[in-house]
Amino acid sequence: MSKKVLVVDDDPDVRLFSVTVLEENGYTPLEAEDGEVGLKKIKEEKPDLVILDVLMPRQSGVRLYRELKTSKALKDVKVIILSGIAKKTFLRFQKALTEFGGSEIPEPEIYLEKPVEPDELAGVIKKALG
């Protein structure tokens, strides 16, 4: 059975791009338009990998990533961050949340700044899923 990959992004064009790359490489794509819907789908569908945007309505990718990495049941779900937000900003925000009393969490396995080429995305998905 092909591996399931969830794309969480509010931009429909980016979702379409990622879903196309996934289908062409033999994965089963799933979609969510914000962090809240994304978390619900992760719990329901248990994907092997999540491709996550940072700046989204309702719940940002920063919060969703933190929820995943602090949950016993979900902390092993692999995550690729794909965002226009710089990696250093993402890490500084995580650090600020830790300083405000949150738990220490690991850095994302892979962080890509938009835009990415299809081959680059396909390559990192393959790498993340081993």
Place this chain on the structure above:
Amino acid sequence: MEIKKLLFVTKFEELGFDALRSLLNLRNSALEHVVFVNVIERDRVAMRRGKGYQKDEEVRLREAANIRFIDWAENLFEKGMEVGCYIVVGGLVPEVIKATQKEDADLIVIGRSTKGVLEHLYSGSDVTELLRRAWTPVLVYKHLSETAISVEEPFERPILAIDWSPGSLRAVEYLKGLKDTLQEVHLVHVADEKDLKSSSAMAIQKTRKEARNKLEEIRESFEAAGIKAREHVYIGDPDEEIEKAAKDCQATMIVLGSSAKAAWVEKFLGSTPRKISEESIYPTLLIPPEKGEE
């Protein structure tokens, strides 16, 4: 009542990051989440004769907005704040209402309406329509000084105009939730000359005394909540006197309760909240009554 999440609605030319920065002292109270909203109005990308829908133009406008929001968001993320964003094509008011409901926002911040006189007459102002449909407080942001290097913080020294309406009483509770942001609140009641029962000095003084006693109760409730407050009574036309009071008190913002008047009444007779939000030089925070209280 707390402001945890605010919706910052911008077309960029009227509201920039400096305006948002001047509101960040709300973090001393409860603010933790800012949601940017940019509505690309349909007439900018559609309905052009002979061209149909201009997808390229939509993409260009979306990306221009996205680049600005990413820059602003990075600034806020680094301060430890949660940030979200909407870039949508549609009508300003319906899209803002949709985002407000989805996000369950506590405050909408919007620039002054840029509609012309004729548009106002036929469709009303964006702010009035927002208040009628959203039931969420709306801050109509204005820059107090275009040239000042340091930006005034609107929530520092507001004046609260009280007319005992459900909206203005809700505004009292709303401001009490901002104890750690406000420096001082000025409570103002304007007795309308039309409402004075007699023109004798005694009757006027009596009206003033009654209003002042009622304001004193509200001042005491602010002080019990740990907020410094002062009361003032003015007599005259409310639109003009509220503006004068704001100047006298060196206020940084005017706060008013708003009512849910029927659209046609607002269009033809006008209302104090609408006039002040559109014409005053001060940022204006409009608080609607609770749903069902209007």
